[in-house]
Amino acid sequence: MYAIIATGGKQYKVAEGDIIKVEKLNAEEGSEVSFDVVAVNTDKDVLCGDACKSASVKATVLGEGKGKKVVVYKYKRKTGYHKKQGHRQPFTQVKIEAINA
Secondary structure, three states: OEEEEEEOOEEEEEOOOOEEEEEOOOOOOOOEEEEEEEEEEOOOOEEEHHHHOOOEEEEEEEEEEEOOOEEEEEEEOOOOEEEEEEEOOEEEEEEEEEEEO
16 A cells, blocks of 8 residues: 655655655654645555545654755856855655555
8 A cells, every 4th residue: 555645845655664755844853743645545446635635644753864965056158157056955754654544
């Protein structure tokens, strides 16, 4: 069984036991969080829309961190304009504990 959850403006396909990195959440390490469910695929059928309103996904926060550095380089020709900037996106790592369909 797997579910599709929505968090941080993105959707993730998850199953029980998966460890995923999502956009930074305001939750402490070791705490439990719940995610909105977009669709659930059970062994028998697929639930989506109003049918999966009661479904939920429980996860445990493992930690926080920053992703790989992305270099942003701005350049305009003939003017001598150069600007180099780096960015590291913060994330929260969670482990999917249970999918309640």
